[in-house]
Amino acid sequence: MAKSLYQQALEVFGHAADVMQLDPNIRKFLERPQRTLIVEFPVVMDDGRVEMFTGYRCQHNTARGPAKGGIRYHPDVTIDEVQTLAFWMTWKCSLLNLPYGGGKGGVKVDPAKLSKHELERLSRRFFYEIANFIGEKRDIPAPDVNTNAQVMAWYVDTYTMHTGYPALGVVTGKPVEIGGSIGRNEATGRGVAVVASEACKLLDKDISKATVAVQGFGNVGSFSAKILHDDYKAKIVAVSDVSAAYYNPDGFDINDLIAYRDNNKGLINGYPKGQKITHEELLELDVDILVPAALENAITEENADRIKAKLIVEGANGPVTPAADRILVSKGIMVIPDILANAGGVTVSYFEWVQDLQSFFWDLDDVRAKLTKMMRAAFADVAETKKKYNVDFRTAAYVVAIERVAQAVKLRGIYP
Numbered sequence: 473m474a475k476s477l478y479q480q481a482l483e484v485f486g487h488a489a490d491v492m493q494l495d496p497n498i499r500k501f502l503e504r505p506q507r508t509l510i511v512e513f514p515v516v517m518d519d520g521r522v523e524m525f526t527g528y529r530c531q532h533n534t535a536r537g538p539a540k541g542g543i544r545y546h547p548d549v550t551i552d553e554v555q556t557l558a559f560w561m562t563w564k565c566s567l568l569n570l571p572y573g574g575g576k577g578g579v580k581v582d583p584a585k586l587s588k589h590e591l592e593r594l595s596r597r598f599f600y601e602i603a604n605f606i607g608e609k610r611d612i613p614a615p616d617v618n619t620n621a622q623v624m625a626w627y628v629d630t631y632t633m634h635t636g637y638p639a640l641g642v643v644t645g646k647p648v649e650i651g652g653s654i655g656r657n658e659a660t661g662r663g664v665a666v667v668a669s670e671a672c673k674l675l676d677k678d679i680s681k682a683t684v685a686v687q688g689f690g691n692v693g694s695f696s697a698k699i700l701h702d703d704y705k706a707k708i709v710a711v712s713d714v715s716a717a718y719y720n721p722d723g724f725d726i727n728d729l730i731a732y733r734d735n736n737k738g739l740i741n742g743y744p745k746g747q748k749i750t751h752e753e754l755l756e757l758d759v760d761i762l763v764p765a766a767l768e769n770a771i772t773e774e775n776a777d778r779i780k781a782k783l784i785v786e787g788a789n790g791p792v793t794p795a796a797d798r799i800l801v802s803k804g805i806m807v808i809p810d811i812l813a814n815a816g817g818v819t820v821s822y823f824e825w826v827q828d829l830q831s832f833f834w835d836l837d838d839v840r841a842k843l844t845k846m847m848r849a850a851f852a853d854v855a856e857t858k859k860k861y862n863v864d865f866r867t868a869a870y871v872v873a874i875e876r877v878a879q880a881v882k883l884r885g886i887y888p
């Protein structure tokens with residue numbers, strides 16, 4: 473039987489736990505998600521019918537602080553996926569040294585099939601259902617696949633009806649007008665670009681001469697491409713989203729492509745300035761850097777052998793399966809793991825939360841400078857641990873992250 477996503481995630485965790493000789497009692501605790509809420513809720517559709525939806529919110533571990541992590545809307549959402557994403561958040565927050573544990577949520581829905589009013593009613597009802605489980609000091613959601621600043625605004629409004637006072641810090645990734653942080657929308661992509669540049673330095677590769685393929689052209693993919701293009705002068709030769717994949721050996725004008733997408737219902741399909749290729753071909757291009765920034769399991773045992781990129785920077789969560797990862801590493805491909813590569817989003821979410829709690833807001837230069845500094849510091853921690861244990865980047869990142877959470881558990885003690 474195929475392994476579940478959580479079982480695959482445990483494989484990676486287990487390998488790092490073995491390398492660092494993690495205390496077996498703490499290991500047992502960290503392997504399980506602490507709490508998961510399942511909600512079944514009704515939404516009145518535009519034609520008056522009631523449809524039932526299923527949603528989840530998981531808090532994997534809160535030893536280092538309140539749970540933190542996004543909420544995803546997707547037809548393939550399952551409890552297994554949400555618990556795995558929450559598990560990964562625990563390690564990501566720890567790796568960046570944020571005072572948070574790991575959380576994640578999801579609703580099983582195809583939002584493309586909903587009108588804007590249906591999406592709003594679904595968002596409000598879901599947030600009402602989980603309102604007693606989350607909170608500014610307990611569990612702070614944020615955007616993920618198919619959710620955005622507008623959805624966060626509906627969440628805050630719904631939660632505020634519940635508290636009776638404006639609890640802006642209950643979610644991050646909000647519009648700037650209602651307590652969002654400037655720079656949160658680009659943050660995950662900026663983090664990807666910073667980490668790609670640090671990795672290029674280790675590979676002795678001039679990033680301004682690098683070719684890049686990006687899978688996924690939503691928040692993470694498009695900002696990764698834009699910042700690699702605008703700030704680091706890399707050549708983005710291939711991009712894809714759910715609707716199409718395009719190749720242009722001369723490099724895309726990413727701002728033109730973003731403008732096209734924004735006027736084309738959020739999709740790149742039909743873009744005239746590139747050659748259409750298949751989704752599989754995009755992943756297998758001979759490029760310097762591949763940024764998978766769509767969903768889990770993009771690179772598996774089936775296609776890992778055909779990957780030609782020299783560096784993979786995981787914009788998405790879990791885009792490479794553990795079996796594929798072993799193949800990539802054995803081929804000498806440098807893989808920068810998700811918990812490091814895409815941590816820029818949660819880092820600026822942390823900045824947003826701090827700004828909300830203090831009601832004192834920073835400017836864009838400040839946000840960017842602090843983010844860059846923290847991403848570089850995390851990269852350096854991982855690179856040092858990689859050397860110390862003579863392991864790959866993913867194992868090293870887990871060792872750093874697990875060590876901090878294990879220390880927190882040890883200090884707090886496990887209630888007898």
Ligand SMILES: NC(=O)C1=CN([C@@H]2O[C@H](COP(=O)(O)OP(=O)(O)OC[C@H]3O[C@@H](n4cnc5c(N)ncnc54)[C@H](O)[C@@H]3O)[C@@H](O)[C@H]2O)C=CC1
Pocket residue numbers: 615616617618619660687688689690691692693712713714715751765766767768787788789790814815817818
């Ligand atoms: N939004 C954020 O701040 C963060 C997101 N992530 C992760 O990054 C990934 C992407 O998230 P977002 O950009 O926020 O979502 P999004 O909903 O903004 O964009 C997802 C993109 O992936 C594309 N896509 C879906 N299936 C595809 C396929 N089979 N092939 C090619 N493209 C496909 C969609 O068309 C869309 O362009 C997810 O794994 C998410 O968990 C990780 C850290 C933070």
Ligand SMILES: O=C(O)CCC(=O)C(=O)O
Pocket residue numbers: 540541542543564612613614615616644645789814815817818819821
């Ligand atoms: O910004 C956040 O709090 C969480 C982002 C997230 O869900 C992720 O990093 O996967």
